[in-house]
Amino acid sequence: MTALDGLRVIECASFVAAPSACLMLGQLGADVIRVDPIGGAADYRRWPVAPGGTSLYWTALNRGKRSVAVNMRADEGRELVTALIADAGVFVDNVVGRPWLSYENLAARRADLIHLHLQGRADGSPAVDYTVNAEVGVPTITGGESEAAPVNHVLPAWDLVTGMTVTTGVLAALYERERTGEGAYLELALADVALAGVANLGWLGEAQFRGTERPKHGNHVYGSFGIDFETSDGQRVMVVALTEHQWAALRKVTGTQEVFSALETALNVDLNLEADRYRIRETIAAILRPWFADRSLAEVSRDLDSARVLWGRYRGMPEVAADPAPVLSTVDQPGIGEVPSARSPLRWNGKYGETTTAASLGDHTDEVFSEVLGLSGGELGRLHDSGILG
Template structure:
């Protein structure tokens, strides 16, 4: 889909590498540029038994890799030439003025340059500090838990990486029409702030409404985890039909109707299902507790009820997804790994490169002598 588009990525960790990989998996030629020995994420956990970073290999699938001495004039010249030749730069590198839009645009006026930063204005931040600033840990976790509860998913990094991919494509489309380049700044904090606003959290607070902690209940509707005889399931009733089917299959429809009458509630409405969630859950829970996962699955088949068992990563069926394919990942071995989740026809999982694997071919494409630069220590 993006064949012919070349992007130079100078990055580390999650947001920028994910943005680059998103484009690489759609066919773009994404060249990741690392300093000699690799950037700060080259050994980031989790690790394979060999010590290879599973984060690094996971975030760089389908890219080409070159390693350059950022401290030498020759190395910086290589990166500058590479960036200006490609015309599109994605980076979260800080403190390197020679990689700035202003510096690179002198050599390529129509440059598209996207800089991921922590706070607007360049202040440092990472996903986990932004998440703390944004208030989500204060409304996550059990209702009676006093301390904040952070989560393991770097949601803001993920959203930021996807925003970065969209931003580069939008800027490249404009350039193809007008010939104009673009300087784009994408603060991680603003990604989180925008998302909190779009989901209504900020408006809720401005209107003086304090979001409560509700544990595993679905806020504003009916949903909760239930124990079963051999595990645990998450059950969600987003609509009246979902809830009606749930009540019928669990045999509590008449009791729930009587409860609604006694409470003066209308359980066809999300808000009333949420307000009386604990009473409703108490009626439904015994049905799940008396059944195994297999029995629950059989009973809920053909209903509108939304549900799923809780699983560990190792319990996920990797053979059941057309998105996953077998790859031989250098430093790791044989893996089932994802291609792009965007299914537009043919797609295939591609491994990440070895660090610096394409250094010579990339230099040759710029008309540079790899042996000469290697002798000077400018490249690995």
């Protein structure tokens, strides 16, 4: 994709949120230059890793970016990075304790700079997905009914949502600069994204009016009908009926229309209503369970698809990795070998973009400083010899 062709972004960040944002900007055509300390930042060797020890995490999140390695503890290294940022005009970071990377300092070099600074909390104190998720109450409503302890989930969802918010912020600031010629300083806290998320879903309002915690309910879909079922060959499927049409399709394919009609009369409920389906979810699941238990996954798949039931099959990660889905591809990643890779999920005019590999740490150091700042081979050699460039 080339929508952002001509845009250059300097990234000085680690872990998930900001790198995922800049990955998306790169997939849209921006020239993203990731600046790391010599030897790599804190996330350079983060798990999961390939058998040889190379980080699958780091290489996946940094695909398509140019990589430079700089000694940012030295004044000369700081000046080089500052010059890169001033040239690009767009800077994304999540660093702390580096006054030389402050907006005030950088904007003095380029007045129309767009600087998005990502934080853990709005007061500048640290936080990560796993801590903010605990603090916004999600683990206390997650898990089975009999589980008293909070249950964390493995997906760093708030990091990913924050990353897309970073992308949105950068694009909005670019639009404003195009109209007004003015730069912008944007701050975004991961904790704020999480709090806004649960508030926007109505969960905080529910908690206020309930006055008590929402009960845990395992794999049931809250406020509607949805639950997992086991097939005769030991596979599991997730079946959901959010709408009246989906509920009718599920009843029809399972041959349970009369049973549920009688149940509505007996219990004085209207199962066309999501709320009523949720209230007697266990009864509904018990009625449907034998239909799934009597059929293989292949039979269930055929019948549910034919009836246009909303459902999905539980799969393990190895099976997903082998899936030839159009959004996935395989790249030959240096230091790892062939590995699954994702294209941008945005289909531009009906087509997915291409994917690529990640550079090795510092691969583009000389290229970038020569191209962007015009440093000569002799100057680059001196900077390498003095430990300024990696």
